Amino acid sequence: METIVVVKLTLFCITLLLFVRPMGAYLYRVFESRERPLPVIFGPIERASESLCGVEFSKEQSWSEYAGSLLSFSACSLLVTYLILRCQQWLPLNEGHLPGLPPELAFNTAVSFATNTNWQAYAGENTMSLFSQTVGLAWHNFLSAAVGFCAFLVLARGLLRAYPAGQKRTMGNFWADLTRGLLYVFIPFCLILSLLYVASGVPQTFVSSRSIRTLEGKTVALPLGPVASQEAIKILGVNGGGFFNANSAHPFENPTPVSNLLTMWAILLIPAGSTYLFGLMAGNTRQGRGLLAAMLLIFLAGAFVCMTAEGKAPSWCRELKVDGTAGNLEGKEVRFGAFDSALFAVVTTGASCGAVNSMHDSYSPLGGLVPLLMIQFGEIVFGGVGSGIYGMIVFAILSVFVAGLMVGRTPEYLAKKIDVREIKIVMLYLLIFPTLVLVFSGWSAVAPYALSSLANKGPHGFSEILYAYSSAVGNNGSAFAGLNADTGWFNGTLGFAMLAGRFWMMIPILALGGSFALKRTVPVGPGTFPTDGLLFVLLLVSIILIFGALTFFPPLMLGPVLEHFLAAAGRGF
Numbered sequence: 356m357e358t359i360v361v362v363k364l365t366l367f368c369i370t371l372l373l374f375v376r377p378m379g380a381y382l383y384r385v386f387e388s389r390e391r392p393l394p395v396i397f398g399p400i401e402r403a404s405e406s407l408c409g410v411e412f413s414k415e416q417s418w419s420e421y422a423g424s425l426l427s428f429s430a431c432s433l434l435v436t437y438l439i440l441r442c443q444q445w446l447p448l449n450e451g452h453l454p455g456l457p458p459e460l461a462f463n464t465a466v467s468f469a470t471n472t473n474w475q476a477y478a479g480e481n482t483m484s485l486f487s488q489t490v491g492l493a494w495h496n497f498l499s500a501a502v503g504f505c506a507f508l509v510l511a512r513g514l515l516r517a518y519p520a521g522q523k524r525t526m527g528n529f530w531a532d533l534t535r536g537l538l539y540v541f542i543p544f545c546l547i548l549s550l551l552y553v554a555s556g557v558p559q560t561f562v563s564s565r566s567i568r569t570l571e572g573k574t575v576a577l578p579l580g581p582v583a584s585q586e587a588i589k590i591l592g593v594n595g596g597g598f599f600n601a602n603s604a605h606p607f608e609n610p611t612p613v614s615n616l617l618t619m620w621a622i623l624l625i626p627a628g629s630t631y632l633f634g635l636m637a638g639n640t641r642q643g644r645g646l647l648a649a650m651l652l653i654f655l656a657g658a659f660v661c662m663t664a665e666g667k668a669p670s671w672c673r674e675l676k677v678d679g680t681a682g683n684l685e686g687k688e689v690r691f692g693a694f695d696s697a698l699f700a701v702v703t704t705g706a707s708c709g710a711v712n713s714m715h716d717s718y719s720p721l722g723g724l725v726p727l728l729m730i731q732f733g734e735i736v737f738g739g740v741g742s743g744i745y746g747m748i749v750f751a752i753l754s755v756f757v758a759g760l761m762v763g764r765t766p767e768y769l770a771k772k773i774d775v776r777e778i779k780i781v782m783l784y785l786l787i788f789p790t791l792v793l794v795f796s797g798w799s800a801v802a803p804y805a806l807s808s809l810a811n812k813g814p815h816g817f818s819e820i821l822y823a824y825s826s827a828v829g830n831n832g833s834a835f836a837g838l839n840a841d842t843g844w845f846n847g848t849l850g851f852a853m854l855a856g857r858f859w860m861m862i863p864i865l866a867l868g869g870s871f872a873l874k875r876t877v878p879v880g881p882g883t884f885p886t887d888g889l890l891f892v893l894l895l896v897s898i899i900l901i902f903g904a905l906t907f908f909p910p911l912m913l914g915p916v917l918e919h920f921l922a923a924a925g926r927g928f
Contacts, residue, residue: 359666359694360658360659360662360663360666360694361659363662363694363695363698364655364658364659364662364698367616367619367620367698368651368655370620371620371623371624371627372627374620374624374627374628375627375628375630375631375647376628376631377628378624378625378627378628378631379628379629379630379631379632379633379634379635379643380631380632380635381540381628382540382625382628382629382632383632383635383636385535385536385539385540386508386527386532386535386536386632387632387635387636391535391539392539397538397539400538401534401535401538404534404538405531405534408530408534410528410530410531411528412528412530412531412534413528413531414528415523415525415526415527415528416525416526416527416528416529417523417524417525417526417869418509418513418524418526418865418866418868418869418872419869421505421509421526421527421528421529421865422509422862422865422866424529424530425502425505425506425529425861425865426858426862428498428502428529428533429469429498429499429502429858432469432495432498433465433466433469434465435491436464436465436468436469436491436492436494436495437461437462437465439486439487439490439491440455440456440460440461440464440465440483440487440491441455441456441458441461442455443455443456443483443484443486443487443491446484446486446487447486448484448485448486448489448561448563449484449485449486450484450485450563450564451484451563451564453481453482453483453484456477456482459843459846459847459850460476460477460841460846462846462847462850463476463846463847463849463850464476464477464492466850466853466854467596467832467850467853468491468492468495468496468499468594468596469495469498469499469857470499470830470853470854470856470857470858471496471499471500471502471503471592471593471594471707471739471740471742471830471857472594472595472709472826472827472830472831472832472853472856472857473496473589473594473595473596473709473832474709474826474827474832474834474840474849474853475596475597475600475709475832476840476841476845476846476849477600477841478600480578480580480598480599480600481578481600484563485561485563485580485581488580488581488585488598489581489584489585492585492596493581493584493585493588493589496585496588496589496592496594496596497537497541497542497545497588497592498533498537499592499594500536500541500588500591500592500593500594500739500740500741501532501533501536501537501540501541501740502533502741503739503740503741503742503861504532504536504540504625504629504740504741505529505532505533505536505741506741506742506745506861506864506865507629507741507742507744507745507864508526508527508532508741509526509527509864509865509868509869510745510748510864510865510867510868510871511633511636511745511748511868512526512527512636512868512872513526513867513868513869513870513871513872514748514768514769514771514868514871515636515637515638515769516872517770517875517876518872518875524869524872524873526868526869526872540625541588541591541592544587544591545584545587545588545591546587548586548587548590548591548617548621549583549584549586549587550583551617552582552583552586552587552614552617553583555610555611555613555614555617556606556607556610556611556614557582557583557586557607557608557609557610557614558579558580558581558582558583558607559581559582559583559584560579560580560581561580561581562579562580563578563579563580564576564577564578564579565577565579578599579607580598582598582599582607582608585598586598586608587621589708589710590618590621590622590708590710591621591622591624591625592740593622593625593626593706593707593708593738593739593740593743594708594709594832595703595708595709595710595711595831595832595833596709596832597710602709602710602711602712603615603618603699603710603711603712604688604711604712604713604714609712611690612690612691612695615691615695615699615712616695618699618710618712619698619699619702622702622703622706622708622710623702623706623737625740626706626737626738626739626740626743626744627647627650627737629740629741629743629744630643630644630646630647630650630744631643631644631647633646633744633748637769639887641887641888642769642886642887644887645751645886645887645888645891645892645895646744646747646748646751646895648892649747649892649895649896649899650735650736650737650743650747652892652896653705653732653736653896653899653900654701654705654736654737657701657705657725657728657729657736658697658698658701658702658725660721660725661697661698661700661701661718661721661722661725661726662693662694662697662698662701664683664697664718664719664721664722664725665682665683665693665694665696665697665718665719665722666682666683666693666694666697667679667682667683667719668680668681668682668683669683669685669719670922670925681693682694683717683718683719683722685717686713686714686715686716686717686718686836687713687714687717688712688713691712691713695712696712696713697713697718697722699711699712699713700713700715700718700722700725700726701725701726701729703726703831703833704725704726704727704729704730704831704833705729705732705734705736705737705738706734706736706737706738706739706743707730707734707738707739707742707743707829707830707831708739708831708832708833709826709831709832709833709834710833711833711834714836715822715833715834715835715836716811716819716834716835716836716837717836719919719922720915720916720918720919720922721915721919723818723835723915724911724915724916724919726822726833727818727821727822727825727911727914727915728903728907728911730822730825730826730829730831731789731792731825731829731903731906731907732899732903733746733750733785733788733829733899733903734746734829734830734831735747735750735899739830742830742861745864747895749781749784749785749864749867750895750898750899750902751768751886751891751895752768752773752777752781753778753781753785753898753902754891754894754895754898755767755768755773755884755886756773756778756781757894757898758884758894759773759884762882762884764882766884767877767883767884768886769886770876770877770878770879771871771874771876771877772874772877776870777867777870777871780863780866780867780870781863781867783863784860784863784864784867785902787855787856787859787860787863788828788829788856788860789906789907791824791828791852791855791856792821792824792825792828792852792907793910795824795848795852796817796820796821796824796825796910798848799820799824799844799845799848800817800820802844804842804844805820805844805845808838808839808840808842808844808845809837809838810837810838810839811837813918813921814913814914814915814917814918814921815837815914815918816837817910817913817914818835818914818915818918819834819835819836819837819838820838821910821911821914822834822835823835823838823840823845823849824848824849824852827849827852827853827856828852828853828855828856829856830853830856830857
């Protein structure tokens with residue numbers, strides 16, 4: 356079993372690493388170079404967009420101006436999606452005559468897609484018209500992914516740029532970065548991936564359904580739609596919202612093991628390539644490799660544990676004398692099996708992508724613990740588009756600060772000193788996530804109006820609540836299932852948690868970039884802690900593990916860990 360796990364992980368990582376450098380170099384040309392890709396094709400479109408919007412892309416903004424543009428744009432796009440969902444019954448492409456969504460569900464869904472979370476408290480094919488799916492939701496998948504990358508660019512530019520004395524500290528132009536991200540990255544890459552999905556058997560049509568005759572002789576309506584195009588951006592944008600309720604377990608979203616592998620690879624493509632982009636921006640690609648190595652170490656450890664746990668037959672197989680050689684297949688598609696399903700779970704929860712090809716609620720206690728932990732580390736392995744890399748940079752700054760405390764020296768990272776102001780911003784960023792998760796989880800664990808939504812009691816039921824709020828604040832979007840989240844309480848609190856987890860944590864990132872921009876670069880000296888070697892990678896991984904363990908150790912003991920010991924004692928899940 357362990358041999359199979361090692362072989363699968365090795366092949367998957369090698370395939371991914373082959374594309375890190377070309378992806379990072381492409382992103383560098385898009386955002387930091389004057390010689391952008393395919394200028395004959397994209398250049399006229401970019402200039403037309405600039406003229407149409409009435410914005411000078413060459414006019415750079417300060418961090419506060421950049422933040423104002425980012426937040427106002429996100430608020431407006433959220434409002435547009437909310438109105439589409441509320442008014443869906445009067446809009447075109449609604450062959451099923453579906454009604455508009457109730458206010459609380461429309462709010463939750465609009466917030467979900469605006470924050471790149473894609474939490475879905477509804478059945479997609481039975482709730483959303485094709486217009487809502489395509490214009491309201493898939494459109495937002497492009498925007499939210501590009502906005503996350505813009506936030507990373509602000510932090511990277513503030514940290515890595517050397518500003519001459521008297522020059523205004525600018526971070527680029529939000530409208531330029533947003534347009535270039537959409538035009539050069541997400542739209543063309545999604546077009547390619549959509550074609551690959553269509554070739555794999557994923558539907559792409561504006562026919563909402565087709566009547567078929569089953570083997571039992573009944574006539575049923577088979578839901579269809581522009582699935583491949585929405586699937587492509589949900590994966591490349593690390594969004595995760597499924598066209599169908601079963602998400603990537605549905606054969607129309609993920610038909611074969613080949614499409615399953617392609618999906619996992621595409622999820623990590625841009626987040627992994629961003630590490631090489633960061634190294635190019637720093638003028639030292641080893642800096643990016645160090646962050647990538649830390650991500651890989653945590654990812655490999657989590658994947659190995661989860662795949663091994665799910666590769667073992669559950670105890671009830673032995674009791675009922677059922678063949679368990681294929682592992683824990685409960686809640687999994689047989690076309691993927693236990694190993695590939697577990698790897699998919701670790702990829703999506705580490706990468707802040709809510710896509711699932713199996714039901715996490717049916718995982719063994721230790722198997723389910725790993726996806727939960729991957730989210731609670733802060734969605735940095737590899738994280739979302741932009742958000743994963745800026746979260747890892749925050750932990751890198753904290754690691755350098757800890758190393759400085761050990762030797763009694765003012766720490767510095769990439770030639771910029773880290774002072775009290777930067778550490779306060781870092782700690783604000785790091786404390787928002789656990790505070791929101793623990794407060795809402797604790798509240799819901801004792802409130803009758805929240806407990807009534809649980810399908811399971813005991814530690815597994817608590818894990819469902821803890822996972823839901825971890826996923827919401829972490830902007831992941833996957834669920835443990837077994838929890839009816841389409842209630843006033845969960846629609847409201849999860850919606851607020853998603854908003855806060857995205858923008859309350861993004862504002863400190865923008866401010867941190869602005870703070871570093873005010874600092875002068877300092878020369879590397881004999882006391883400078885090198886951040887491009889193995890020692891730094893090990894320190895960074897240790898800081899991440901310690902922070903996650905200290906923060907979430909108590910609730911994890913009450914959830915999946917307690918469930919594991921109960922199962923071992925023969926008392927079931």
